[in-house]
Amino acid sequence: MSTVPTRTSRRLGDLPIALTFLLPALLAAVLLRLWPTAKAVWDSLRSTALGVEPTHWVGVEQYRTLLDDPAFLNSLKITLLFGIIVNPLQIAVALALAVLFNERIRGAGLMRTLVFLPVAIPQSVSAVIWAVAFRPDGPLNGVLARLGIAPQGFLTSPGQALASIIVVVSWIGVGYWMMFLIAGLKEIDPTLYEAASLDGAGRWARFRGITLPQLRRQLAFVLVADTISNLLVFAPVQILTGGGPNGRTDLIMNNVFERAYVRADAGAAAAGTVIVAVIALAIVLVQFRLLSKGSD
Amino acid sequence: MHQNRTFALTAAAILSLAAAGCGDGGDDSGQDAGGNTTLTFVNAQDPGTFDKVIAAFEKANPTIKIKQQAVPFDDLNSTVQSRLGAKDADIDLYDVDEPRLAAFASRGFLEPLDDLRGQAEGKIDPNALKITSYDGKQYAMPRWTSTQLLYFNKDLLAKAKVAAPSSDPAQPITWEQVTADGKKAQDAGAKYGLIFDQVDRYYQLQPLAESLGGGPGLSGADLLQPDVTNAGWTRAFTWYHDIFQSGVAPRGINPEQTPGLFATGGTAFFAGGPWNAAAFDKEKSVDYGVAPFPRFAPGKPATSTDSWSTGISPFSDSKDAAKKFLSYMTIDAAGATATTSNNIPVQKEAFQTYLKNLGAKGERYQQIADIIEQSLGATAVSRPITTGFVDFESVMNKAFADIRNGTDATTRLTQAGQELDRDLAKYRTK
Numbered sequence: 001m002s003t004v005p006t007r008t009s010r011r012l013g014d015l016p017i018a019l020t021f022l023l024p025a026l027l028a029a030v031l032l033r034l035w036p037t038a039k040a041v042w043d044s045l046r047s048t049a050l051g052v053e054p055t056h057w058v059g060v061e062q063y064r065t066l067l068d069d070p071a072f073l074n075s076l077k078i079t080l081l082f083g084i085i086v087n088p089l090q091i092a093v094a095l096a097l098a099v100l101f102n103e104r105i106r107g108a109g110l111m112r113t114l115v116f117l118p119v120a121i122p123q124s125v126s127a128v129i130w131a132v133a134f135r136p137d138g139p140l141n142g143v144l145a146r147l148g149i150a151p152q153g154f155l156t157s158p159g160q161a162l163a164s165i166i167v168v169v170s171w172i173g174v175g176y177w178m179m180f181l182i183a184g185l186k187e188i189d190p191t192l193y194e195a196a197s198l199d200g201a202g203r204w205a206r207f208r209g210i211t212l213p214q215l216r217r218q219l220a221f222v223l224v225a226d227t228i229s230n231l232l233v234f235a236p237v238q239i240l241t242g243g244g245p246n247g248r249t250d251l252i253m254n255n256v257f258e259r260a261y262v263r264a265d266a267g268a269a270a271a272g273t274v275i276v277a278v279i280a281l282a283i284v285l286v287q288f289r290l291l292s293k294g295s296d
Numbered sequence: 297m298h299q300n301r302t303f304a305l306t307a308a309a310i311l312s313l314a315a316a317g318c319g320d321g322g323d324d325s326g327q328d329a330g331g332n333t334t335l336t337f338v339n340a341q342d343p344g345t346f347d348k349v350i351a352a353f354e355k356a357n358p359t360i361k362i363k364q365q366a367v368p369f370d371d372l373n374s375t376v377q378s379r380l381g382a383k384d385a386d387i388d389l390y391d392v393d394e395p396r397l398a399a400f401a402s403r404g405f406l407e408p409l410d411d412l413r414g415q416a417e418g419k420i421d422p423n424a425l426k427i428t429s430y431d432g433k434q435y436a437m438p439r440w441t442s443t444q445l446l447y448f449n450k451d452l453l454a455k456a457k458v459a460a461p462s463s464d465p466a467q468p469i470t471w472e473q474v475t476a477d478g479k480k481a482q483d484a485g486a487k488y489g490l491i492f493d494q495v496d497r498y499y500q501l502q503p504l505a506e507s508l509g510g511g512p513g514l515s516g517a518d519l520l521q522p523d524v525t526n527a528g529w530t531r532a533f534t535w536y537h538d539i540f541q542s543g544v545a546p547r548g549i550n551p552e553q554t555p556g557l558f559a560t561g562g563t564a565f566f567a568g569g570p571w572n573a574a575a576f577d578k579e580k581s582v583d584y585g586v587a588p589f590p591r592f593a594p595g596k597p598a599t600s601t602d603s604w605s606t607g608i609s610p611f612s613d614s615k616d617a618a619k620k621f622l623s624y625m626t627i628d629a630a631g632a633t634a635t636t637s638n639n640i641p642v643q644k645e646a647f648q649t650y651l652k653n654l655g656a657k658g659e660r661y662q663q664i665a666d667i668i669e670q671s672l673g674a675t676a677v678s679r680p681i682t683t684g685f686v687d688f689e690s691v692m693n694k695a696f697a698d699i700r701n702g703t704d705a706t707t708r709l710t711q712a713g714q715e716l717d718r719d720l721a722k723y724r725t726k
Contacts, residue, residue, distance in 0.1 A: 071715065136548040137487075156548045156701040244694060245701040246708075261374050262690050263719070 037277070043270035055267070062271045072272065074247050075255035078162065079231065082251060086166050086230050090173045091222060097174065098181035099211065112182070116175040123172060127239040130168045131155070134240070155241050158248045165249050168236045173229070177222045184218030185211070220291040227283055231276065252276055333617045334361045339391040340372040341604075341637075346625075349634040353624050360617050373686075380405045380609060388612040389622060392436045394427050394602040395679040395689070402683045406435040407608040412619060416627050424642035427678050428605045436607035437626040440639035443671045444493075444500060444600045445664065446474070446587045447558060447566040447576065449486070453477065456484035456564075461587040463663045465670030468588040468597050471504075471535060474565050478544045481564035489544035491558060493568035494551045496696040498689050499600050500567070503677060504532040506598035507591045512680040513692065519682035520724050522716035524692070524709050532592070533696075533705040540700050547701055558582065570664055571638055586660060588667050589675075601676035603639060640668060687719040 044062055046055040066072050101112045118126060133140050134154040141151040154164045192210050201209060212219075234253040237243060243250035243258070256276065260269030339346070343366060350362045365387075367375050376390050377400075392400060400406050413434035416425060424438035446461065446469070453460050458477045461469035478489020494500040502512060510528020515521045523529075539545045549557065558566035561581040566572070567589065576584055591597040606625065608618045624631035632643030633650075641647050651669060655662040679685065695712040699705050 069718070131550075134548070137546060138548075153547070153702070158701075158703070242694070242697065245698045246703055258690070263687050264374065264377055 040270045040273045040277075043266055044274045046267060048265050048267040058267065062267050063275075066268050066271050066275075071247065071250070072255060075243075075250040075252050078248065078250055079252040082162060082166070082233075083227065083230055086169065086173075087223070087227050089166070090170050090177060090226055090230075091219070093170070094174045094177040094222070095181055095219075098178045098185055099207070101178070102182055102185045112178075116179060118172045119176045119179075121172070123235040124239060126172060127168060127236040130164075130171075130236075131240055134164055156245060158245045161241055161245055161249045165233075165236055165240065165251075168240065169230065169233055173226065177226055180218050180222050181215065184215045188214045216291070220287070223291070224284055224287050227287065228280055231280055231283070332359050332361060333614045334363055335388040335614055335618055335621060336363050336365060336386055337389040337606075337621075338365045338367060338372070338376060338387050339604075339606075340367055340369040341391070345637045346635065349625055349631055352631065352634050353621055356624075357620065360621065362621060376400075376405070380611065383611045385609075385611045385613055387609045388614055388618045389606055389608055392428075392605050392607045394436075394438070394605055395681070395685045397428055397436055397605065397607075398430045398681050398683050399686060400607070401430040401433075401435040404610065405607075407610045407612070407615060408433045408435060409437060409608065409619070409622075410434050412437055412623055412627065415623060419627055419629075419644055421642040421644065421647070421672075423676070423678070424602075424605075427602055427681065430681060436605035437622050438603075438605040438642045439626055439632075439635060440603040441601055441642050441672060441676075442569055442603045442640060443668055443676065444503070444567060444569055444589045445667050445671070446589055447568060447572065447584050448587065449481075449558070449561065449564050449566075450583045450585050451561075452481045452484070452486045452564045456481040456486070460585055461590075463585065463587050463667070465588050465667045468591050470593040471507075471590045472593050474590050475535075475539055475544055478539075478564045479542070482544065486564045487562035488546050488557060488564070490539060490565040490567070491545055491549075491554050491563050493554050493566065493572060495545075495549065495554060496693050496700055497551065498692045498696070499679070501536070501696055502679065503589065503598035503600055504536060504592075505529045506677045507595035508532050509595060512677070514680045514682060514684075514688060518724070519680045520684050520720045522688075522713045522720065524695075524716070525706075525713050528595075529709055530706055533699055533709060535592070536696075537699045537702075537705045541702065545700075558584075570640070570668060573661070573664060574638070584660075586663050586667065588671060597671075597675040598677050599671040599675045601672065602678050640672070682723075684720045684723040687723075688716060691715050691719060 045057065045059050046062075047058050048055070097115055101108045101115075121129075132138055135141075136151060136153065136156060140154065144151060153160055155161050188210065192214070193206055196206050196210055232253055233251055234257065237249055237251050237254045238257065241249040243254045252272070253276070256269050256272035259265045259272060337346070346362075346364060350364075354361060372391065373393070373396060376387070379387055392406070397406070410433060413425060413429070416437065420438060421441070424441060425434065428434060428436045428438045448460060450460060456477070458480050461474075474490055478486075482489050492500055505511065505513065505524075505528050508528035508531050510526050510530075510532060511523055512519070513522065513524045513529065515523040540547050546557070555566070555568065555572050555575055557563050558568075558572075559576050559579040559582055561579070573586075576582055588597070589599045606622055608615055608622065612618055625635050626632055626643060629643060629645035629649075632641050632646035635641065636646060636650055641650055651665045654665040654668075680688070682688070691712055695708050698708050
């Protein structure tokens, strides 16, 4: 009998090895992604466990109650407002800085590092630092006083708290997203710019005609990733305002966290999580659709 | 080739196991082969708090070992709740924040301890036993209690030519006077007039409304009806709003930062607990005096109280051993003294020992001891014992923060009342 394996058995022979090597990744995906998602959906349809008695089925009633709760609706509204402002702002600033630091100007490397630096600081640490800066008797108001401007409430003022949170998350976010865009800029073929210059295209025309279309893939990634990460902002809110004043910074993740870990209302928290996941999915789908339009 | 494949399979299998996070801590509870029992005690105290009492207990009971599991305060309730919800037998004893006892007891997370109550009668302060019972049953054994007092900066008041408040425990100064004197001190150079230790926590602010007859903020048979818009509450929190509005008290400060503002010498008055004194002693920049916790002029004195108790899990395998330890820690005079640490014990003999030791530390500490004795006996108001306390407290703490930051008190308390009406509904139907 020949010992040379046939083609099929050789193929099958590799399969167990391939599968075993894939197993850690598959296990991780199931344990860390699929199982929690399924559990959140299941929990969201059942009552909150009040002790040792088993929970019972409440179905969509959970969602109805949640969407009827003015506090939850307020947090959806605040999250929407936050998203509408923070995402375009961060991407525009990151893009402007990326284009600026990509130019051959003196000190661009150093500036780039300085803008990127906050990324290396954990969000919670930077929130603590900003808490001191924003204190009514803190350094920011000290600077304003020097300039003859009246002291501001910042985090304690319902009108300024959300804007203050936007400053904190952008301080970190802008540098991070900028690095992706700079990487994209480096990949653009310089001859395209040369050709455009020869054709008499100005700075603005080159930016619109070459930089933006060539950067589309990186911009698409940054847009989607930034939107999702801003939808999930939590630590700065929890540390700086706890959702206040008057619920004006109660972003959705803070609201869900409080339901789960302060009030121990697991059912409502799971329903909130499912709603966040659905919103995130919807945003990603719409953005991909928009970005794939007009592409080659 | 074959060997390579075997190696690859083994490597991949090991990786998978590692990724799946296998491994278990092993068996912790119950008896081992030698007849020894190990009890697991979950608490949120500073390391070392129970070292003395555990050492003394283990010496007297060589077959019982106590293993501590310390969790951060903020995580204690959720940890206990999730583990007991899964009927985890690994927890034998755990610390119960007294206002949360009703919620735990009603959910079946606490073993009734009526036999221990019998032993405790006459030995433990009856108020402390009352606050740890629910529905007529004893569910945890009270360990410590707490109170509040007023600290003042002698130099700042002298500079403003303001008379220092009396340290006579029966003669509390009024909040109106504290506000006026604080303002004068600010005019004479103090940075702030008055700071509360726990600026937006119900524990410290409840007595403001209680002083004006506003009650705890909950009414009805099960204390599940919000009552935070009555005249007492409105008046108390309008005053609270105004001290921040006028700049007597500072906005935007966390509870963690408040003692520091008094300790560094820039603040005229500080409302806090006896535990703050140790930190102030370390700072040479502040010469301070103590007075009883203030009251409102038209009202009566009222002070915060209560602290930690310890309960036994109904799922524990070693309830008898756990009861033995709990009894030693709370009912036995020597045990309760060893458990005192920096807190006020509720065991009567241990309490007297505590006051004596405190008074021996000097004149100012003797005044603190007198204030503690008077306030615990005459003016203490407990937090409401109700299954809805956690929701109530979290709604109120947010309201206090908003009022401090400038929201009108009447409007915000009305809103809090509506939120509570909604949130407490789920307990009313149960």
